[in-house]
Amino acid sequence: MSVEVYYDDDADLGLIQGRKVAVIGYGSQGHAHALSLRDSGVDVVIGLPAGSKSRPKAEEQGLRVLTPAEAAAEADVIMILAPDTAQRALYAEAIAPNLAPGKALFFGHGFNIRYGLITPPADVDVAMVAPKGPGHLVRRQYVDGKGVPCLVAVEQDASGTAFQLALSYAKGIGGTRAGAIRTTFTEETETDLFGEQAVLCGGAAALVQTGFEVLTEAGYAPEVAYFECLHELKLIVDLMYEGGIARMRYSVSDTAEYGDLSRGPRVIDSRVKEEMRKILGEIQSGEFAREWVAEDEAGRPNFAKWRAEGAAHPIEETGQKLRAMMSWVDRPITETA
Numbered sequence: 001m002s003v004e005v006y007y008d009d010d011a012d013l014g015l016i017q018g019r020k021v022a023v024i025g026y027g028s029q030g031h032a033h034a035l036s037l038r039d040s041g042v043d044v045v046i047g048l049p050a051g052s053k054s055r056p057k058a059e060e061q062g063l064r065v066l067t068p069a070e071a072a073a074e075a076d077v078i079m080i081l082a083p084d085t086a087q088r089a090l091y092a093e094a095i096a097p098n099l100a101p102g103k104a105l106f107f108g109h110g111f112n113i114r115y116g117l118i119t120p121p122a123d124v125d126v127a128m129v130a131p132k133g134p135g136h137l138v139r140r141q142y143v144d145g146k147g148v149p150c151l152v153a154v155e156q157d158a159s160g161t162a163f164q165l166a167l168s169y170a171k172g173i174g175g176t177r178a179g180a181i182r183t184t185f186t187e188e189t190e191t192d193l194f195g196e197q198a199v200l201c202g203g204a205a206a207l208v209q210t211g212f213e214v215l216t217e218a219g220y221a222p223e224v225a226y227f228e229c230l231h232e233l234k235l236i237v238d239l240m241y242e243g244g245i246a247r248m249r250y251s252v253s254d255t256a257e258y259g260d261l262s263r264g265p266r267v268i269d270s271r272v273k274e275e276m277r278k279i280l281g282e283i284q285s286g287e288f289a290r291e292w293v294a295e296d297e298a299g300r301p302n303f304a305k306w307r308a309e310g311a312a313h314p315i316e317e318t319g320q321k322l323r324a325m326m327s328w329v330d331r332p333i334t335e336t337a
């Protein structure tokens, strides 16, 4: 199945420049969207609760910060970039009362629409601009004149121009420099959850930790194991990013390539593939969404425990020491650029 990919020349920045945009939330994605839209000449206001710790970060950047309800009331386009689990209550309390015909409700991920946690009225546009990358890199790439690809979708086209408006927004954050793909809320939500669970975050982190454990438990130095299993992974993935798996295989030694071809499928075997299919099934059926919403409502006990266990893994201590010697690696995370 072929998809439509849109680039800068396909998008009219003037559409979003002609609207007032409320960015609700100023975290990883929120700061990137808000600052890049502003730098693209868009009138932006930030919506954050009164006691939010993000408020000073946005204000330091000269952005106007209101409550979510005030920002939603002022804006023509309301982009929700609060945590997925906070969006249902946020929408009911602050956004829904401030929607009116002609306004547009935007999302950075389809979770709340796909799983029926938010049901907007029929007279507003409902669209999504979902960058395929972490917010801090969305901003960094924009500043560097590059862009992170985006998925763009329209759930409800009350105005008849929702897609063009979403594409214009994507241009404002640098997405159409790299390419914006037209998709649906369902496809974005299900593939995004699958990607982060099985490959990008869950799969990659477990692979790195397990490789580190096997080497250190066999008596090898943690520093050697760290460089081998974590640091070098970025350099290997950089080659895949630039030219696919083929370019990585071109650059590594024939010995590495033979080991890759003969041993890789033993690590990621049919059992792993079957588990990936199960994970996808839990996403498609809504089981994962129900579990995550219930976990959040219970105060996130498992999330907190697993996060603490991850932070206490020996690879973190080893990495901290080694990265301290590499000023170009330990780049601080900021909500400015």
Ligand SMILES: NC(=O)C1=CN([C@@H]2O[C@H](COP(=O)(O)OP(=O)(O)OC[C@H]3O[C@@H](n4cnc5c(N)ncnc54)[C@H](OP(=O)(O)O)[C@@H]3O)[C@@H](O)[C@H]2O)C=CC1
Pocket (backbone or CB within 6 Å): 024, 025, 026, 027, 028, 029, 030, 047, 048, 049, 051, 052, 053, 054, 055, 068, 080, 081, 082, 083, 084, 086, 090, 108, 109, 130, 131, 132, 133, 134, 135, 136
């Ligand atoms: N992280 C990423 O790179 C990506 C995220 N997305 C999607 O973007 C959305 C935002 O995620 P992400 O940027 O990670 O979120 P973060 O957790 O990084 O930031 C959330 C922001 O929302 C604020 N916030 C929390 N509760 C509320 C509320 N009730 N009302 C208004 N603001 C609130 C937080 O303020 P405070 O500082 O006070 O907590 C913070 O500024 C999600 O839908 C996510 O799936 C999509 C692609 C990638």
Ligand SMILES: CC[C@](O)(C(C)=O)C(=O)O
Pocket (backbone or CB within 6 Å): 131, 132, 133, 134, 135, 192, 195, 196, 200, 201
């Ligand atoms: C890979 C994780 C992600 O989907 C992202 C940065 O794209 C997220 O939800 O943060």
Ligand SMILES: [Mg+2]
Pocket (backbone or CB within 6 Å): 131, 132, 133, 192, 196
């Ligand atoms: Mg993602």
Ligand SMILES: [Mg+2]
Pocket (backbone or CB within 6 Å): 109, 192, 193, 196
């Ligand atoms: Mg995601």
